[in-house]
Amino acid sequence: MKRLTALGGGSGDSKEVYDDWAPTYERNLQEDYGYIAPRLAADAFAEFCADKDTRILDLGCGTGLVGQELVGRGYRNIDGLDISPNMLAEAQAKGIYGELITADMTQLIELGGRDYGAAIGVGCFGGGHLGPAHLAGLIRTVRIYGLLVFYINGIPYEEDDYPRHFQALEAQGDWRVLKAEESNYMQALDRPGWVVVGHRS
Template sequence: MKHKVDSRLTRNYGEKSSDDFRQVYREWADTYDHDLVHEFGYQAPQAAVACLRTHLTSLDSTILDMGCGTGLVGQLLHDAGYRTIDGLDLSPEMLAKANGRGVYRSLDEADLAQDLALEPVYDAIICVGVFSHQPSQPFDLAKLFAGLKPDGTLIATVNGKGWHEIGWDELLKKSAHRQGFHIEAISDIPYLSRQHISGKLLVLRP
């Protein structure tokens, strides 16, 4: 059975520029948490953080939350006991919400579609809810490895609709081959359960 996806989600699908996303999230920052968590049944942060915890046993680990948004992921990491969490995002309005939680060491603007100035200081990078329908994203994702220590882990989610519609599987393999990273695991996760959209959870290594 086909379910109609809410227009607050579909406006992000199809090819979009960073300016398009900045505009969407400027307008969404105030109601994002309510819409995602309470209306759409957003479960990707829980799934990704549960996975990260199995890879990062030391609470002293340094973590980058890429596309941190309003800080749903940072909050879960903080609740789990991690204390060194940096956040990056495209949207100043979303970053302001994240800042209000008081769980991040630093928060800065950054655009994954542009050059990122990352130093290899993180034990893990987590990127939740950012990847969906952009064919450039499996290749942009590879830029995050610059921020990982040699034995670090990159954990990312992909919207399941985007996964199928743009052929993420093949694009990710191509990106891994080109950039020399390893795909350790790809699993199914609950994503936007009340919108009947599942997700993929990626565990990637340098």
């Protein structure tokens, strides 16, 4: 957790912090804090995606906790994308992802013609990670009407007024919000977060 609060801003920071954290990330978050955001997001994903074969992009996949939750719900065509090669190496070791893509989501995301029916991004928003300005680019990673599921820490969600940004994107015709729900994503602590589900328009 100290590592997260140490993240000042900028994707360069993120890459270094996560490369260093990769070997102990899961133990820290799951065993020490009861991190369940991947499970909460995957539950919301399953509510809106009946097609188990749709090609899914796990945005900021890290060590693959979200992929694991999706596989547990029967999804079988999942790629991952992350800025940290060491986090991606942990995800690769799980053997559940098709392609693993090294990319910086604060920049134009080049997917080389890969066609995604859905994307999910968990824990990649807030200080040192992504901000509301990056949402439009994330939405464009899926095809028109593709499903998008984001899980966002409650502090940046409120401080950066994500609801206003989501509404503005809807007004612009970029996407349509299907659900936004608050939950606690750290069972050992009181950590509010929001799952937001939508589809690209």
